[in-house]
Amino acid sequence: MTKQFSSVWTREERPPKAPGLSRDQIVRAALDLLDAEGVEGLSMRKLGARLNAGATSIYWHVANKDELLELCYDRVWVDVVVLDPETAHWRPALSTFAHSLRSTILRHPWLARLLGRIPGLGPNLLSVSDRIMRLMQRAGFEGLEISFATGTVMAYVMGQTIPEVTWRETMGKQEIQPGDLMNILEKTTADDFPELFAAFRDTRDMDPLETQRMSFSYGLECVLDGLEARVNA
Amino acid sequence: MTKQFSSVWTREERPPKAPGLSRDQIVRAALDLLDAEGVEGLSMRKLGARLNAGATSIYWHVANKDELLELCYDRVWVDVVVLDPETAHWRPALSTFAHSLRSTILRHPWLARLLGRIPGLGPNLLSVSDRIMRLMQRAGFEGLEISFATGTVMAYVMGQTIPEVTWRETMGKQEIQPGDLMNILEKTTADDFPELFAAFRDTRDMDPLETQRMSFSYGLECVLDGLEARVNA
């Protein structure tokens, strides 16, 4: 075996810097950017830079920024846990689903901004919906109630978690403690809203994260109780 | 009484074009723009133009765009109906509140985009919260449960209505009917998600707006049933 002559001129040109961009690669980079800097931090130019590409190269793989966001949005649903519809009991399955969805949203706070903007049509979200509906159908729900019940749980989780994210972000950005905020508000408006501030005071000495978790679980049990009352009606 | 000599030069200059801008005036114009063109349609420049002012004049009255959005967000809560906490029964009161909040959001679709972005701290939202909490307290809820129960209802309404708005907007923008969309999806993915598409088919011949209203009411009754089970526990 003889060593071959080697130089730039003899070596075949490699496929230009990796096989070029792929949609998958773009979405992964976008997710990184979203997790690191939020929706506001994701721009086509920054994303291009992170991929060592021109900003406008992305438009070959994706029609526009909204489509890119649809892809990102759908991607996170792979992490949401839905127990096996064939074997799990519907109530604990719905409960783990709800907590799993909540923690996914809290892990990717930018989701809170997309829920009012992106229609959920991706395969991962559809798959989650389908599994939950199978769960409900096996539980004894029938006809329209299958999707109504499913929608109720999803609505509750999102509605509870979105403002939760908004709070965490504003607290974080302003570097303020919930207690401080309460003190500021209290001075100006406590007299006008007695019941509201009474409730604030009740939670003053509690860990706000723990309070939010309790609040979430409380409402979830309400919803599940309401469903349970209908399951055999 | 003698008629006085009058000319531009004798008459005192009026305060320049109205008493200038006021925060209230700015917010009203911003709401008009939001209702007409949505969140994307509201820019400081367009808003300035609508007020016959330079775009940057607004910054004298308002720190930045996010603060302006906070003001807009709070303003719509004046339309949300909460029956008198001293006389109304909690359950019908919560039901009218829920439907009223839903229709307010549907009337101002841009709200769906702000819920994940703006912390609700304005007087009108606080006032609504306070009235509901008084309602719950009179109903027999105690301590933390007062705010947990209130939060549950608000979360449900928002979580159900936000995606509802997103759907209406994407349908509207793409000028597509729900049936058409279903046909498109069905071709590619119906086999993968049998239960989901079975549900779609059940609603195929129904008025989608009516279906959404039914779905909303179904979940609301679930939530209220769950609360009712706790009211005297």
Place this chain on the structure above:
DNA sequence: ACCTGAACACCGTTCAAGT
């Protein structure tokens, strides 16, 4: 088939300057 850069039509916000 895939990527690029220049260019267009926008943004929010700051700030010195005006009245």
Place this chain on the structure above:
DNA sequence: ACCTGAACACCGTTCAAGT
């Protein structure tokens, strides 16, 4: 006290041109 215009540092997207 209130308003202005110019300027800065960004945007998303189109498109002719390159390989």
